[in-house]
Amino acid sequence: xxxxxxxxxxxxSAAGRLLRRVWRQPLPVRIGGVLVGILVFAAVFAPxxxxxxxxxxxxxxxxxxxxxAHPMGTDDTGRDVFSRTLYGLRIDLAVVLFITYxxxxxxxxxxxxxxxxxxxxxxxxxxxxxxxxxxxxxVLVIAIVAIVGPGLTGIMIGVPIVxxxxxxxxxxxxxxxxxxxxxxxxxTALGYTRRRAILRHAVPNLMRSSLxxxxxxxxxNLLLLAGLSYLGLGxxxxxxxxxxxxxxxxxxxxxxxxxxxxxxxxxxxxGVGVGLIGDGLSDGELRGGxx
Amino acid sequence: MxxxxxxxxGVADATTDALLSVDGLRVEFGPADAPLVAVKxxxxxxxxxxxxxxxGESGSGKSLTCRSIMRLIGAPGRVTxxxxxxxxxxVLAMSSKELRDFRAHDVGMIYQDPxxxxxxxxxxxxHLRETLRANRxxxxxxxxxxxxxxxxxxxIPDPERRYLSYPHELSGGMRQRVMIALATASxxxxxxxxxxxxxxxxxxxxxILDLLTDMxxxxxxxxxxxxxxxxVIAQVCDRVxxxxxxxxxxxxxxxxxxxxxQHPYTKALLDSVPDMESAGNPVRREGIPGYPPELTDVxxxxxxxxxxxxxxxxxxxxxxxxxxxxxxxxxxxxxxCPVRPFSVGGPFDPVAGSPPDPVAVPxxxxxxxATAAMTAAETAARAQTGDPGDLPAPGEARITQPTDQESTR
Numbered sequence: 094x095x096x097x098x099x100x101x102x103x104x105x106s107a108a109g110r111l112l113r114r115v116w117r118q119p120l121p122v123r124i125g126g127v128l129v130g131i132l133v134f135a136a137v138f139a140p141x142x143x144x145x146x147x148x149x150x151x152x153x154x155x156x157x158x159x160x161x162a163h164p165m166g167t168d169d170t171g172r173d174v175f176s177r178t179l180y181g182l183r184i185d186l187a188v189v190l191f192i193t194y195x196x197x198x199x200x201x202x203x204x205x206x207x208x209x210x211x212x213x214x215x216x217x218x219x220x221x222x223x224x225x226x227x228x229x230x231x232v233l234v235i236a237i238v239a240i241v242g243p244g245l246t247g248i249m250i251g252v253p254i255v256x257x258x259x260x261x262x263x264x265x266x267x268x269x270x271x272x273x274x275x276x277x278x279x280x281t282a283l284g285y286t287r288r289r290a291i292l293r294h295a296v297p298n299l300m301r302s303s304l305x306x307x308x309x310x311x312x313x314n315l316l317l318l319a320g321l322s323y324l325g326l327g328x329x330x331x332x333x334x335x336x337x338x339x340x341x342x343x344x345x346x347x348x349x350x351x352x353x354x355x356x357x358x359x360x361x362x363x364g365v366g367v368g369l370i371g372d373g374l375s376d377g378e379l380r381g382g383x384x
Numbered sequence: 385m386x387x388x389x390x391x392x393x394g395v396a397d398a399t400t401d402a403l404l405s406v407d408g409l410r411v412e413f414g415p416a417d418a419p420l421v422a423v424k425x426x427x428x429x430x431x432x433x434x435x436x437x438x439x440g441e442s443g444s445g446k447s448l449t450c451r452s453i454m455r456l457i458g459a460p461g462r463v464t465x466x467x468x469x470x471x472x473x474x475v476l477a478m479s480s481k482e483l484r485d486f487r488a489h490d491v492g493m494i495y496q497d498p499x500x501x502x503x504x505x506x507x508x509x510x511h512l513r514e515t516l517r518a519n520r521x522x523x524x525x526x527x528x529x530x531x532x533x534x535x536x537x538x539x540i541p542d543p544e545r546r547y548l549s550y551p552h553e554l555s556g557g558m559r560q561r562v563m564i565a566l567a568t569a570s571x572x573x574x575x576x577x578x579x580x581x582x583x584x585x586x587x588x589x590x591x592i593l594d595l596l597t598d599m600x601x602x603x604x605x606x607x608x609x610x611x612x613x614x615x616v617i618a619q620v621c622d623r624v625x626x627x628x629x630x631x632x633x634x635x636x637x638x639x640x641x642x643x644x645x646q647h648p649y650t651k652a653l654l655d656s657v658p659d660m661e662s663a664g665n666p667v668r669r670e671g672i673p674g675y676p677p678e679l680t681d682v683x684x685x686x687x688x689x690x691x692x693x694x695x696x697x698x699x700x701x702x703x704x705x706x707x708x709x710x711x712x713x714x715x716x717x718x719x720x721c722p723v724r725p726f727s728v729g730g731p732f733d734p735v736a737g738s739p740p741d742p743v744a745v746p747x748x749x750x751x752x753x754a755t756a757a758m759t760a761a762e763t764a765a766r767a768q769t770g771d772p773g774d775l776p777a778p779g780e781a782r783i784t785q786p787t788d789q790e791s792t793r
Binding site (some may be wrong): 274284 | 485504566
């Protein structure tokens with residue numbers, strides 16, 4: 094296979110390479126990539142794409158169904174649901190990325206240390222992991238919200254405090270296998286420091302499973318965020334967030350289905366897209382960009 | 385390259401000019417009060433630039449001996465006695481910093497399985513750059529140039545491109561070459577090769593062995609080759625230590641061991657290797673009856689006695705001590721078998737044979753109490769279900785022949 098790349102073609106730009114790389118993936122991954130790509134694009138450029146402000150009231154257009162002027166209709170105060178969904182998605186994705194990918198490296202590192210050293214170090218870290226996982230999570234978030242006040246800050250503090258533990262448990266179990274591999278023995282035989290062995294030689298091997306799990310975690314966290322906002326612990330009105338939009342639309346579910354359903358569908362599309370990518374990752378079918 | 389020193393009469397001798405000298409090494413597993421002893425009182429010396437072979441069946445303790453030299457035995461195993469002396473420094477007493485320094489600069493190690501000894505997520509170049517930067521303090525650019533030079537030296541074609549390859553893109557032989565480049569990157573004076581060719585096919589095996597002898601010649605590096613294959617040992621080694629049941633049973637120059645084995649086990653081992661005359665011969669090679677001892681078997685006297693074709697009644701009480709084969713020629717090595725010459729012409733025949741008088745055997749009868757204690761320890765050890773490390777099941781404990789001759793048997 095590598096003989097085919099003996100004469101490499103002119104190197105395209107970094108973005109071009111990424112696109113080409115995405116395009117060479119199996120079909121489900123490609124579909125997932127496109128879905129997530131559209132949503133991320135929409136979220137990033139929300140202020141440019143949204144036809145209205147997220148809190149623009151229009152009492153001449155209350156509870157209108159989807160139309161060209163309002164692609165997702167309007168809510169009971171005449172706010173454009175499409176614009177609110179875009180702004181909500183923007184906040185949601187940013188928060189979800191934060192609460193998923195901040196705990197991930199912390200967890201992987203803790204798990205790698207526990208697995209590499211074993212013994213007492215492992216015992217201490219493993220018990221901390223157990224306690225963290227056993228702790229009633231919603232109660233913890235409510236407690237933190239009570240301290241820092243309502244809003245997304247509470248979630249952004251509370252979720253990472255708990256979420257690292259699952260990554261740590263995952264990384265620890267993989268590290269137990271990995272440390273018996275001859276190439277990890279070789280890091281000792283070559284006289285590397287343990288720090289170097291863990292960070293540069295072991296952790297890259299542990300990232301795969303954690304990254305796959307993180308795609309599930311992304312969806313779970315998005316739903317969690319929407320759920321907490323629905324409970325009033327997250328984003329505070331009037332600003333938009335998918336959970337609050339859905340919660341507010343609930344009262345009009347029977348006569349204005351679009352307020353809850355269409356933002357809900359956006360959640361579903363994001364979940365399906367991320368799920369497809371994660372599935373491709375775990376099948377190990379991703380095709381590299383190198384040889 | 386200077387002349388290869390081949391002096392080594394006894395075991396613990398020649399410490400003065402030896403690069404490495406191991407003495408009285410003992411490796412145990414399991415509980416301290418009823419240990420499973422995998423390596424018993426093993427001695428070994430390697431002179432600068434010398435290639436020494438360590439041969440034995442699976443479970444004979446050869447790999448553990450090899451790893452002890454770098455203190456690479458992981459828990460549950462432990463070295464409980466003996467010294468490992470490298471150029472006057474005691475490896476077993478080193479602090480963790482000294483030990484790291486010793487591993488980084490003085491010894492290199494290559495392993496049996498080249499498929500898992502390279503990190504799958506790192507490029508070949510990353511491996512080399514890591515060791516060059518960590519152990520030789522090179523800059524990125526220097527490390528790249530040196531890394532490519534190292535790949536070239538171990539005979540990897542198109543090293544510039546291979547520098548950027550991932551391990552899975554290379555064949556087993558190429559990976560083993562990369563391992564050798566990696567292990568020798570910091571110019572160690574001793575290379576430990578733990579079954580370096582077992583996972584490779586015969587032609588690749590020969591190339592890797594040639595590479596090892598070339599590297600010895602060019603760098604003046606001593607090599608310890610651990611193998612269960614007499615063909616491998618014969619091809620590269622100056623001197624051989626034969627291990628059985630955790631003991632060194634015979635040591636000496638490779639020619640002498642081949643021509644005139646002085647321990648029945650060595651003889652049996654050589655007899656079990658097919659030769660050219662046996663090609664196409666439907667008669668099976670002479671095997672060694674029985675199985676190698678389990679770790680839980682505590683055998684009094686000679687460990688090989690239960691399987692030995694030349695065993696005498698006194699053999700169960702002789703101490704496992706190496707004695708010079710020929711007092712007049714200290715270079716000829718030593719053997720742990722006191723019954724010499726045992727009948728070299730073939731298996732001992734109690735009717736026709738007239739072996740040397742067993743009275744000559746130095747008998748040191750064990751006190752009854754010691755024997756009783758041993759039995760108790762043995763019983764306790766048998767109750768153990770713990771895995772004694774990497775010692776394989778008796779089923780695979782067989783001396784393998786080169787694979788090309790396997791089919792002719």
